Amino acid sequence: MSQALRELRELGQAAAAADDAALARVVAVLDRVPERGEADRVLDPVRPRLRTLRVPRPLGLPRLLFLPLDGVILPPARWTRGAAAVPRSALMVLAGAVQAALGAEGAAIAAACPRHTIQDDAAIAALGGRLWEPAARLLPEAPPPGWPGIGLNAGDYAGIAALCRPVWRAGPAIWAALSAAAEGPPEALARPALTAAAAGGAGPLTATLATLLLRATAPGLLAQLAAGLEPAARPVALAALDSILAAPPPPFAALDVRAAAEAARLTARRLEDLENCSLLTGEWQRRIQACRRVADEACRAAFLAATEQELVAPAQRLAAAPAVGDTEVAAMEEGARRLRVLEGAGRRLGNTQAYDRALRDLTASLRALGAQATNPEGLRPMDLARSLEILAGPEAAATLLPPGLLGGTEPAARR
Structure with missing residues (x-):
């Protein structure tokens, strides 16, 4: 094992045991690692905690590009062929292909990103508006260079690209809804996002719903809205709710007291909304x-x-x-x-x-x-x-x- 790899794994162990402030410092170190593969792997165990804490991680073109798909990005070991999901190992290759296809505009977006973090909603809306829809048009039809080196085949590329393109086309609407997730999100923002994604089929709708549900304070109302789009959308909405109910509770014990309190408030609010969801009766309520x-x-x-x-x-x-x-x-x-x-x-x-x-x-x-x-x-x-x-x-x-x-x-x- 190389010294660099050993140090990365030690940082990963430190992240798992760190308090909230120390975790933010460890993540800041890992975010400066240029090769994301091992850094991403050592962060996988603490991602739920990072999401709860909303650590202000630096924005980069790859992270910006995949924000509309955030709910379905999986560690490679958990990704399965044909799933409405993207393996994390593919992100850098896909982002590189998009940036290359965008030319000077891609370079300009990439240069502007590091001045912001993933909490800068207005900057993300502006930069994403320049990136997501062009990415859907310009993502190459054939696997880009570097694709074989991440352990995926050409058929995998076609399926992942077919998932990404419709979601990126809906990217501005998805981000508008995500930015207002603390308010539900409101139907006026959620409906356009879900409708735009559903135009691409069940997979993009699944991905969009999963992403919105990461932050939504009204998951039941959001799922009801998705289920009402068309008959084929109801199973997608129920599967999304099933995933919520199968997930573990927030890592209260690993959070500082203020963050734990905020997580408890959010969890209670989400559960109350699910209890009032008309899609969920009988065994669902149990x-x-x-x-x-x-x-x-x-x-x-x-x-x-x-x-x-x-x-x-x-x-x-x-x-x-x-x-x-x-x-x-x-x-x-x-x-x-x-x-x-x-x-x-x-x-x-x-x-x-x-x-x-x-x-x-x-x-x-x-x-x-x-x-x-x-x-x-x-x-x-x-x-x-x-x-x-x-x-x-x-x-x-x-x-x-x-x-x-x-x-x-x-x-x-x-x-």
């Missing part, structure tokens, strides 16, 4: 409830772990310290605020009683810790009570203090 339970359990486990990390462990550390300053106490209170946001989001997934139990257990733990706080220069019961008030309310906080001591005012400075 599957939705099973997904809700799995997501709820994963989120609660993340909340319990975060409670230990954000509040219990810092309180124990400060309790053992000979002196504690305002900054350290303020940091503990900020951790309680983050936990409160995650708790509120997690309750939307269903099991509110479990959060009540967790807060009672936390209150008991902090009460025991407060009873041991006798050093006037160290952690005080009031410090614990303020954090507990933020997270669990004044009644829970009052159990840590003598009657009447918790009055809602800011604690006095220590020095």
Whole structure:
């Protein structure tokens, strides 16, 4: 194994174990690797987490070109011949062929891309408007140079090209809907995207629906809209919903507390929309409830772990310290605020009683810790009570203090 390959794999291992900020740094290093093959492979295990975090990855012509197909780009090992999907190993070769066919315009688009990231919606709309539709016209009929070197045959090229062309023609409409995915997306934007893709057949519709569903906050309404386009579209919409229900919950435990809370809110919103989807009755509804339970359990486990990390462990550390300053106490209170946001989001997934139990257990733990706080220069019961008030309310906080001591005012400075 070469030194460069060994270093790439070490970076991949670091990415899997990294916290959110460290993961962003590792990905930034990998994004500077010119040869994408191994870099893409080491990133495959963390792609769901990257999508949840929306790490601002740099834009390049290949990434721009395939944004309308983002939902069906697969690792080569998972890609199967004839599927409405594109193996990741093919992206650079296809993008190179498109850029070459575009000539000076392709070079200009490629030069403009690095000034932006995948979060720059307006820049993507402008550059994509110059790229997607011409790419559909100019993608070569025959496999481009380099195609045999990625382990695919000529027949594979024909099928992948036939999938890409209609989706690229619909690219501007797809991106307009994707940019408004947080609002559903609205029917006024989703319908043109789905209609344009459906004109190319079931495969392009499948790809477009999968891409929109990556971000859609109203997946049920989106699938209903697709199913209503024509009779042949209904099985496509149901297959897309089946994929959503078969997917694992967000990686709550691997996210920082704020990102986990945002993922919980989005998951709850998507599940509520699916529960109201007229396409999904009977056994479908039972599957939705099973997904809700799995997501709820994963989120609660993340909340319990975060409670230990954000509040219990810092309180124990400060309790053992000979002196504690305002900054350290303020940091503990900020951790309680983050936990409160995650708790509120997690309750939307269903099991509110479990959060009540967790807060009672936390209150008991902090009460025991407060009873041991006798050093006037160290952690005080009031410090614990303020954090507990933020997270669990004044009644829970009052159990840590003598009657009447918790009055809602800011604690006095220590020095």
